[in-house]
Each structure stands twice: as C-alpha cells, then as structure tokens.
Amino acid sequence: MTALLAVDDLSVAFNGRRVVQGVSFQVQPGETVALVGESGSGKSVTALSALRLLAAAGSNPSGSIVLDGVDVLHADEPALQHLRGGVAGMVFQEPMTSLNPLHHIGQQVAEAITLHQPLAGEALRARVLDLLHQAGLANAEERLEAYPHQLSGGQRQRVMIAAALANDPKLLIADEPTTALDVTIQAQILALLETLKRERGLALLLITHNLEIVRQHADRVVVMQHGLAVEQGRVAEVFAAPRHAYTRMLLATQPRGRPAPVPADAEELLRAEDMRVHFPIKRGLLRRVVGAVKAVDGVSLALHAGETLGLVGESGSGKTTLGLALLRLQASTGAITFEGQRIEALTARAMRPLRARMQVVFQDPYGSLSPRLSAGEIVGEGLEVHAPGLTQAEREARVAAALEEVGLEATSAQRYPHEFSGGQRQRLAIARALVLKPRFLVLDEPTSALDVSVQAQVVELLRGLQARYRLAYLFISHDLRVVRALAHRILVLKDGRVVEMGEAERLTAAPEQPYTRALMAAAFDLRVGEA
Amino acid sequence: MTPLNARRLANFRANRRGWYSLWVFLGLFVFTLGAEFIANDRPLLVWLDGRLLVPVMRDYAESDLLADGLPTEADWHDSTLVAEVEQRGWMLWPALPYAYRTVIRDLGRPSPAPPSWRNPLGTDDQARDVLARVIYGLRLAILFGFTLTLASSAIGIAAGAVQGFYGGTTDLLFQRFIELWSGMPQLYLLIILGSIVQPGFWVLLLFLLAFSWMALTGVVRAEFLRGRNLDYVRAARALGVSDVRMMWRHILPNAMVATLTFLPFILSGSVTILATLDFLGFGFPPGYPSLGELLSQGKNNLQAPWLAFTGFCVLGVVLTLLIFIGEAVRDAFDPRRLPGGGR
Numbered sequence: 001m002t003a004l005l006a007v008d009d010l011s012v013a014f015n016g017r018r019v020v021q022g023v024s025f026q027v028q029p030g031e032t033v034a035l036v037g038e039s040g041s042g043k044s045v046t047a048l049s050a051l052r053l054l055a056a057a058g059s060n061p062s063g064s065i066v067l068d069g070v071d072v073l074h075a076d077e078p079a080l081q082h083l084r085g086g087v088a089g090m091v092f093q094e095p096m097t098s099l100n101p102l103h104h105i106g107q108q109v110a111e112a113i114t115l116h117q118p119l120a121g122e123a124l125r126a127r128v129l130d131l132l133h134q135a136g137l138a139n140a141e142e143r144l145e146a147y148p149h150q151l152s153g154g155q156r157q158r159v160m161i162a163a164a165l166a167n168d169p170k171l172l173i174a175d176e177p178t179t180a181l182d183v184t185i186q187a188q189i190l191a192l193l194e195t196l197k198r199e200r201g202l203a204l205l206l207i208t209h210n211l212e213i214v215r216q217h218a219d220r221v222v223v224m225q226h227g228l229a230v231e232q233g234r235v236a237e238v239f240a241a242p243r244h245a246y247t248r249m250l251l252a253t254q255p256r257g258r259p260a261p262v263p264a265d266a267e268e269l270l271r272a273e274d275m276r277v278h279f280p281i282k283r284g285l286l287r288r289v290v291g292a293v294k295a296v297d298g299v300s301l302a303l304h305a306g307e308t309l310g311l312v313g314e315s316g317s318g319k320t321t322l323g324l325a326l327l328r329l330q331a332s333t334g335a336i337t338f339e340g341q342r343i344e345a346l347t348a349r350a351m352r353p354l355r356a357r358m359q360v361v362f363q364d365p366y367g368s369l370s371p372r373l374s375a376g377e378i379v380g381e382g383l384e385v386h387a388p389g390l391t392q393a394e395r396e397a398r399v400a401a402a403l404e405e406v407g408l409e410a411t412s413a414q415r416y417p418h419e420f421s422g423g424q425r426q427r428l429a430i431a432r433a434l435v436l437k438p439r440f441l442v443l444d445e446p447t448s449a450l451d452v453s454v455q456a457q458v459v460e461l462l463r464g465l466q467a468r469y470r471l472a473y474l475f476i477s478h479d480l481r482v483v484r485a486l487a488h489r490i491l492v493l494k495d496g497r498v499v500e501m502g503e504a505e506r507l508t509a510a511p512e513q514p515y516t517r518a519l520m521a522a523a524f525d526l527r528v529g530e531a
Numbered sequence: 532m533t534p535l536n537a538r539r540l541a542n543f544r545a546n547r548r549g550w551y552s553l554w555v556f557l558g559l560f561v562f563t564l565g566a567e568f569i570a571n572d573r574p575l576l577v578w579l580d581g582r583l584l585v586p587v588m589r590d591y592a593e594s595d596l597l598a599d600g601l602p603t604e605a606d607w608h609d610s611t612l613v614a615e616v617e618q619r620g621w622m623l624w625p626a627l628p629y630a631y632r633t634v635i636r637d638l639g640r641p642s643p644a645p646p647s648w649r650n651p652l653g654t655d656d657q658a659r660d661v662l663a664r665v666i667y668g669l670r671l672a673i674l675f676g677f678t679l680t681l682a683s684s685a686i687g688i689a690a691g692a693v694q695g696f697y698g699g700t701t702d703l704l705f706q707r708f709i710e711l712w713s714g715m716p717q718l719y720l721l722i723i724l725g726s727i728v729q730p731g732f733w734v735l736l737l738f739l740l741a742f743s744w745m746a747l748t749g750v751v752r753a754e755f756l757r758g759r760n761l762d763y764v765r766a767a768r769a770l771g772v773s774d775v776r777m778m779w780r781h782i783l784p785n786a787m788v789a790t791l792t793f794l795p796f797i798l799s800g801s802v803t804i805l806a807t808l809d810f811l812g813f814g815f816p817p818g819y820p821s822l823g824e825l826l827s828q829g830k831n832n833l834q835a836p837w838l839a840f841t842g843f844c845v846l847g848v849v850l851t852l853l854i855f856i857g858e859a860v861r862d863a864f865d866p867r868r869l870p871g872g873g874r
Contacts, residue, residue: 327769355771368762372784381780382770432766 002069004029004171004203005050005088009063012045012054012227020045021227022063029170032197032204034214034235036250037224038451039422043207046224047173050205051084068170086116089164093176095156099148105132105159106144112166128162135162136192153315154185161192165200172196173205178213182314182478187522190217209452211250215239216525223247253456255447255485258504259308260467262488266304269472270326270440275299275334277321277496295321296332297496305439306470310487310504312480312519318496319476323442326474327358338440356386359433363445365425369417375428376413379403382436402435403428406461423454427461434465442474447482459485480523484508492516539863549859556852563670570627570663573607578620587625608636629660631667631820643828643835653837655828661838665845667820672849675736676801682740684797687747688790692778694748695755702752709745717742721813729816739804746797747790754786788864795857799850806846822846 003026012020020042027033035043048054049061052072065072068087070079084090092098099108109128113119119127125144132140135158148156157177164172174193178186194217197204206218214221214235221239222232223246231244242248276299278292296318303309311319325332328343328351336344343354362368369378379399383390390398400410406427417425426446433441443462447455459482465471477483483490483504490507492499492515500513508524511517544550568575573586584591586607593600597615605612608628616622629635629650635658638644642658652661694702721730721738728734755778758764764781772781808814809823810830817824822842829839 324765329765329768352771355769358769360766360769362762362766364762368766370763370767370781370784373780381767381772385771385773385776429766432770436770 003027003066004068005205006066007046007050007063008065010046010049010065011062012042012049019227020049023222023224023227023229024063025222025229025232027171027203027205029203030197030201031220032206032218034206034208034218034221035224036208036211036214036221038209038250038453040226041224042227043224044175047175047205047207050173051088051090052080053084053090082116085112085164085169086167087169088171088173089166089169091157091160091164091172091174091177093179095153095160095180096148098160099156101148104145104147105151109159109163109166112163116167127166131162131165132159134165134196135159136188137162152185153181154188157181157185157189158192161189161196165196168200169202171203171205173207175207176209177206179208179210183480183522184314184518193217211239211452223250249453253453255456255459255482257463257485259463259486259488262304262307263470266306266470268302269305269339270303271301271335271337272326273300273335275301275322275325275332275336277318277325277330277332294496296325299334299491299493299496299498301491301501303440303472303474305472306466307489308466308473308475308487310483310490311474311476311493312478312483312490313493313499314478314519316495317493319478319493320444321496322493323360323444323474323476327360327442329360353386356382356436357438358440358442359436359438360442360444361426361429361433361446364449365422365429366417366449368429369425371417373416374413375403375408375415375417375420378417378428379413379432379435382432386436398435399431402431405434405465406431407457421454422450423457426450426454426458430458430461430465437469438471439469440472440474442476444476445478446475448477448479455482462486480508480520492519542865543859543863546859546862549855549857549862552852552855553859556849556856559669559849559852560673563666563673566666566670567630569625570629570631570660570666571625572628572630572633574622574624576623577616578622579616580619608633627660627663627666629663631659631664632818633660633663634658635660643832643838645835646837652841653835655825655838656832656835661825661841664820664825665822665841668822668825669845669849671732671815671820672802672805672822675732675805676798679736679739679743679801680794680798682736683743683801684747684790684794686740686744688751688783688786690744691748691751692755692783692786695752695757696759696774696778696782698756698759709748713742713745715742718813721808725813730814732815735805735808735814739801743797743801743804746800747793750789750793751786754789755782758782758785788861791857791864792861795854795860798857799853802846802849802853 005027007026008024010020010023011018023046025033035046037043045054050065050067050072054061061073067083070083072080072083075083099105106128109131110124113124113127128144129140137143137155137158143151151159172193177193178189181189190213193204196202206213208214218235220233221235222229223238223244224230225246231238231242231247238247239251242251275296276294277296278294280289281291281293282288283290299322301309311322313319321330324330326336328336328346334344335342338354338358343351376396376399379402380395383395383398396413399413403410403412408424408427408431412420417428420428447458450458462473463486466473473486475483475486487504489502490504491501492513494515500507500511500516507516508520511520562569567587571587575585575587577584577586579596586605591605592602593605593612594602596605597612607613613622635654638654638658642654643656644650644654644658646653650660650662652665654660655664690705694705724730724738730738759782764777767777767781805814806823806826809821810827812827814823815821822845825838826842829835829842832838
C-alpha cells in the first residue's frame, strides 16, 4: 500500500534558524497519525509544509513531501491548488480567527466547494447543507446566514470541518482542533472526527499537545522536540514502552498526585454568601434595563487556610467573574467575609491594606506582566504600595527572595518579561503575588497557557507553596486533571450557578449531577457524556 | 541606563536619517539660540579708553561713550560714533551686523534689496536683513512650537487618560464637551481676541493651547480604554496600586507609542500654525521676527523672489527635519522592533 502522505527528511528554516530538521513520517489511507510535541517543537510547521502553506519568504523546505503521488515541494501552483482542499483539507486551532468574520458561514463553505467543483444555485446550497449536517451542526438550515460571531466555538469548528470536507479530501490535517474548546465540546468534536474518518475512510494528521487525545484517537504517533522527530511508532507501543527520554518525560509529567490534607484546625479565611454579578441588558431608545446577564447567580462558598477550592466549569460559566468578585475587583452583591471582616462594602481605599493578603494570578502569563517593566519592578511594585517604608536594598532583598521561592534566579530581576519562557513568566506572576505574603490566592487558569511538562512543574510549585505558607487557593480551571491534582474540594459552576460542590475525591469518582458526570467523562475519557 | 532604554537608543540610531536629522536640527536650534551673538546691530565687545564694554549684554547711553554724547541709547551704526570709538579703541562685531529689527538706512538701493555680500539673503521691504530675521524667527518658531507641543500633549494625555481609564459617564461627558469645544471657530475667536488685547508670545500660546490639546485625547483615550482591562493592569489593581500610579506606570508607557507617533506631526503643526497666523496677520504683532511674515512679504513683493524662496526653504527644511526625527523616535519606542532596526 502506498502512503497517502510521505514526508521524507523534511527540513525547514526561518531566516537561517532551523525549526524542522530531517523529519520523516508517512500517513497511510484511513489512518490517524498524531504529531505530538510542546510549543515550538515544529509540529505545525511540519503540517503546514505538507500543503506548502508556509509563507514563501524565509522558509526553505528541503527534503521531499509526496501527497497523493504529487511532489509537493516542486509542484506548480495549479497542482497545489488541486491538492489544497481537493486532496487534503485543513482545520485550524482557533475557529474564531480561521473563519472570515464578514461572511456568512454558508458562503464560506460554498466557497470551499466552488473552488473545486462547478456547482451553483440550489445544488450548491444542498451540498453546503449536506456538509454542515455531516459536520453535526444543528439547525444548519437556519444557520446558513449566520455570521461566525453568532456561533459558539464548537459550532465554528464544525463549520471549519464542513469546509475542509467540502471536496471529499483523502486527508484531513487538524492543527490543534480542540485546544480552544471546552472539554465537553472537545469530546464532541473528537467523536465527530472519529465518525467521519470511519465513514469516509479519511486519513487524519492530528497535531496536538494533548497526550490523552493521542492515546484514544490516533493509530500512530510522531513525537517531536526542537524540530526533530525523536520517536515514532504505534500509539500503544510508544505509550507502553517509550524509548526516547523526551517521550518518557512527556508521559511522566501529566499533572498527578494529590494535595496535602488540610489541617483539622484550619481557620476559616474567606466566606461568601449569595454572591451575584449581574450585567444589565439595555434596550431601546431610552436604554431601559430589560433584563440581566447573570454571570454569577447566588453562589456561596467558604475557604479555610491551607485549602484549595477548585472552581470548574465551561467557558462562560462565570468562574473568572466569581474570582474577581471575591477580590472586590468586580462589582457584585452578597456578603464577603475575609479574615473575619466584612469587606463587601469597603471603599477602594479601605480595601488597599487587605489587598496584600489576597492576591491573584492570571491565566495568560504573556498578558499579565507589563512588557515595559523589569521583573524586579513587577515583583517589587506590591512592596512599594504596601511597605513603602522599605529601603531600596530591603526591597531588592525581598524581591530576590520571592524570585528564588518560585524557582527563578535572583539575578533575573534585571530582565524583562519577553526574555522569559511561558513557564518562567507564570512563576514571575506567582512571585508578584507571593512577595506580599498573601493568605488567599485566586489562581485563574494559571496552567492553561502552558505546556504539559511546565504545567506539572507549576502545579508542583503551587502545592509546595501551599504546604509551606498555609495558603488558601481558589483554583479556577477548565482542566479537571490539574484541578484534581491540586484541589481539596471542587465547585462545579454552570451558567453562574453552583451545580455541585464536594470533596474532590468523591466528586471526580462519583459525581451526583448529570452535568458533572458529563464534564468528568469528557475530561478524563474524552467521551461525550449523556447529559 | 536600563537595557530597554539602551535598546531604544540603538533603534533610534539605527534610523540613520532620523539620527542625522536630529543633529542637524539640534545644530540649527543651538545656533539660533545664540542669535544675539550672531546677528546684532551692536558690537559684541568694545574697548574704549581702557574700558571693556559689552554692548550685546547691556545698553549704553551715548553719553557713556562720547564726551559730548546725549544721554540717549547709543546707535552703534552711527558713523560719527563708530569713527570716534575706532579712534579711541576697537570694536568686535558679530558675523552679521544687523538684528531682526534693524532698519538699514544706508542701503543705497531700494528695498527689498536682492542678496549681496552685505545682506546674504537680501533685505525685506522695510530694509531689514532677511538672514537676521530668519535666525531670530526660526528661534521663535521652534521655541513656540516646542512649548505649545509639550503643553498641549501634557493636557491632552491627561484628559485622554482620565476619559479612558474611568470610562462611563466621565467619558461620555468629556467626549460631548470635546465635540462642542472643537466646533468653536478658532480663527474668528482669534480675530476677536486680537481686537481686545495685543497677542504676545504667551497670550497666543494660551489661546492656541486651548484648542490644540484635543489632538491627542482620542488616541490616548483609546489606548487607556484598551489598557485598563489588560491582565497586568488588573493585577496592579489587585495589588492595591492607586489609580494615578496605575495610569502613570502601567498604561501610559503603552499609550506612549501611539502618542509619540503623533508628536512630530503636532510639533510641525504648531510651527505651521504660527507661520499661518503670522502670514494672515493675526499672529504676533508687527516687528516680531516671523517666518509667516516673511512669506507674506514674499507674496506682496513678487518682484523679490528671495523673500518667498527663503521663507519656503526655511520652513520646509525645519518641518522635514522634525518629521524625520519623529519617525526615528517612533521606531525607537516600537517594542516589536529588534535592536538594530530589524523586525
């Protein structure tokens, strides 16, 4: 059997820097091959090269790529046009930016068809509908005229898949197709790809950093590191007996373990009752309030010193809003008690002394550090506000101590955020919070933007800090694996309401509510739950 | 110097055109700052009967110099006085023996007189040396432009920052005010003003400032609206950082790139508006050395092309230099630019 896609000794360089070095692999018809690696390992570049989609300037692919019998690297434009979309379809990571926001989804799918087939009028419409149905878009008929922003992330990804399938390709290249999606939607999209593959005998080149997806959906896997394919083989074999150290490391670094138990005598640090955050909806000429988006709707919770409360839920469930409301960074109603003091009515000035003891770490380590300040200035800022009496030398010493605490060198205080890697930046953000010796920390998806191995390190760091300082964490995440590794109790949020709250062990093992069950199934087994 | 500033300087220097323009401009500016020592109708130094006089720094009465002199201010171009002083000592003249207001009485030709060795750029229609007027006029234009730009930027940035940072009602009211205010007919107001008071340097500056500060508010407001929701600004808020400090330290530096992009245009605009008003006759009162007035004379004396030509060249060169420098400054503050100017 000849391979559908045969990549042989592929190298790609940007401005002289080699990002892919001598990668070889094959994709047989009807088979799923996963390209796995951390960010910067060259997996996307490899996949894009297969259709010569990289910008011509700077990239000088060498080696050979044969797709469906055509030499891609030496093919002329018309031949490439036929390959793109005709033989191989492509699905990208971010469904919001890969669809044109100014065109109906119907038009966008139709465009993919008309590029390769002379269809028009009713026949075209019927074909578009057929494709959208196949891609599992509900009410496709009514949604033909919808714009991308009117669809959810999962629906947009289905449109992308429909467009990719428009010309019955033999190969589907999916570049992190589910990374931007919620776990339950991720499970649905993966199930859809599985079905399509079975029905059409489609080959799938799946690019992902999620090893669980690889384990469950791929036949063969290519592990990439620094542009090299360090290991490849059948998924079962590679996972059972990884030969290369990097693969072993990847497999071993899944977040695991459990947090240290909360001491029995731990005092209650934070209590919130009946928290509500409503955003008014205004309509009409007079901007009358006609209703409210209930971002957080009647949530009560309590948190003890040294305890982690995991806050899970899908995007839009109000997790982040609740976290910000507890810190009084978001207007809300409901009673908040912190260290035995009612804080919901305090003015910004009265809140200021308390801020040293309640801190926050945000999701995106690239956005949460000011690019214009050095690491030392970023970490030291809180001290300037809360301990203005410190001398320059004392402040520098405290900053250095905080940096070392999170595993950074004290000398890195001179450097600027862009000189740090993603994981280091997140450590820096944690150091900024820690330098004030807080007791309560809101962690808003602190690991989501990080690679798996780095995720595990950050989880380890957070656990260690909690044990040492008896910190209370409100850990917001959609990644239940990480939550399970950190949280003592879990609170499941849906549409601003509490679905279920309980001990982490029990909740992950035996959830009571159907919604929680669906969430767990999607997160741990990548299965579409029954709810 | 922090590494960031070092990189900015490197980026600034990498824009060769801007770098050289800066030096040319600085050279011109420093040169014109010493205008009194280059072009003046008084000697720099006078040695008279064993006394050293410094007419360029202080006034002397004729009676101080001559035994039979009147107690009025000495006219150093007066031939009797010159002859007398030369006999009893010596005089050191500046390179150009005329100030911007010196009327050359012994021109020997009808004014405006064409360029000659005596008047390298000719004279205007009131027999004043054009080069001297250009030197003084350039100094006034640059100083006026800088002051206006700095003041209007400071006010504009502060106003935009407050609007963008607080948003909501503050923003709404401020925006409506700006719309009303920018609808005011500037020129008419200036004509009315001119009929009430004599517009000197500061009056004109304050008046133009009242309208020019709005140039930057829009752009700064937009940057602040965007910036106030950035994660690191929220992190600063969570740290308990005060509003002013948050604006100043966290949002403003990022708004500065957009601001600096506008700055050269505001600066050249300020120079231009002064020239325009002078050209129309609504600017500084007659007698001030002004590039606009030079252009206006050029228009009225088409038979003397050196007037219009000089005015055009001086304004053109200054504005071009300012734009080149502005471009280099913008490059320097661009965080995406790699050291050495690459991207």
